[in-house]
Amino acid sequence: xxxxxxxxxxxxxxxxxxxxxxxxxxxxxxxxxxxxxxxxxxxxxxxxxxxxxxxxxxxxxxxxxxxxxxxxxxxxxxxxxxxxxxxxxxxxxxxxxxxxxxxxxxxxxxxxxxxxxxxxxxxxxxxxxxxxxxxxxxxxxxxxxxxxxxxxxxxxxxxxxxxxxxxxxxxxxxxxxxxxxxxxxxxxxxxxxxxxxxxxxxxxxxxxxxxxxxxxxxxxxxxxxxxxxxxxxxxxxxxxxxxxxxxxxxxxxxxxxxxxxxxxxxxxx
Numbered sequence: 515x516x517x518x519x520x521x522x523x524x525x526x527x528x529x530x531x532x533x534x535x536x537x538x539x540x541x542x543x544x545x546x547x548x549x550x551x552x553x554x555x556x557x558x559x560x561x562x563x564x565x566x567x568x569x570x571x572x573x574x575x576x577x578x579x580x581x582x583x584x585x586x587x588x589x590x591x592x593x594x595x596x597x598x599x600x601x602x603x604x605x606x607x608x609x610x611x612x613x614x615x616x617x618x619x620x621x622x623x624x625x626x627x628x629x630x631x632x633x634x635x636x637x638x639x640x641x642x643x644x645x646x647x648x649x650x651x652x653x654x655x656x657x658x659x660x661x662x663x664x665x666x667x668x669x670x671x672x673x674x675x676x677x678x679x680x681x682x683x684x685x686x687x688x689x690x691x692x693x694x695x696x697x698x699x700x701x702x703x704x705x706x707x708x709x710x711x712x713x714x715x716x717x718x719x720x721x722x723x724x725x726x727x728x729x730x731x732x733x734x735x736x737x738x739x740x741x742x743x744x745x746x747x748x749x750x751x752x753x754x755x756x757x758x759x760x761x762x763x764x765x766x767x768x769x770x771x772x773x774x775x776x777x778x779x780x781x782x783x
Contacts, residue, residue, distance in 0.1 A: 521771035522591035525750035533719035535591035560588035570608030579713025586721005593618035594767035662690035685710035702740040719750030
């Protein structure tokens with residue numbers, strides 16, 4: 515059985531930058547074990563699978579280790595494949611997910627993809643005493659989010675850049691991942707995201723983290739539209755907007771690879 519596969523660099527307009535995601539359109543759902551095996555074999559931070567339905571697509575996301583409840587860059591990558599390969603010129607796509615309905619709109623003129631996600635407003639918690647040592651930087655404030663991320667606020671952009679987490683100790687924390695963030699020198703805020711708990715030591719550009727970061731920094735800076743940078747080795751750029759209890763995340767995506775994968779008939783359900 516052959517399945518189509520695409521690899522897309524998300525939150526960038528250049529290959530070899532942004533966050534790579536695998537995208538696998540399906541005619542029907544395969545067993546979860548097969549989906550997980552494909553994601554593990556791909557060994558990217560996320561593999562997205564979707565199946566067409568009335569008025570949109572059912573969409574799921576898998577890391578190399580597990581299924582996750584929300585993923586921004588793989589949603590962006592999926593929307594790019596729908597609007598450029600499967601349904602060229604479509605102005606909007608509706609994805610039905612475990613985090614609710616997520617819509618993606620193609621901005622006329624520049625082709626930017628604008629995603630409508632639920633805001634995950636973080637609340638302050640006591641700083642775990644070991645966290646600064648684990649991250650190897652000073653931490654001014656610690657917050658937690660509904661999705662299970664810890665948000666560590668560094669003193670400045672240099673602190674975010676210089677973080678060198680002890681991944682073994684980070685993986686032992688009671689959370690799904692750690693965001694490190696600070697005000698940016700030439701952007702509104704910067705961040706990095708580490709999730710060894712999910713099989714992703716450092717994610718290049720993380721949409722779900724910006725569902726937490728956008729309401730936090732909108733409140734801190736007193737503005738609803740923000741320019742964000744994720745300071746991973748590959749780097750990424752996002753435009754973030756607060757709209758009530760929703761976060762709009764906008765960025766570009768570019769196709770890197772197109773092909774097919776082989777799945778043995780006995781593994782296809």
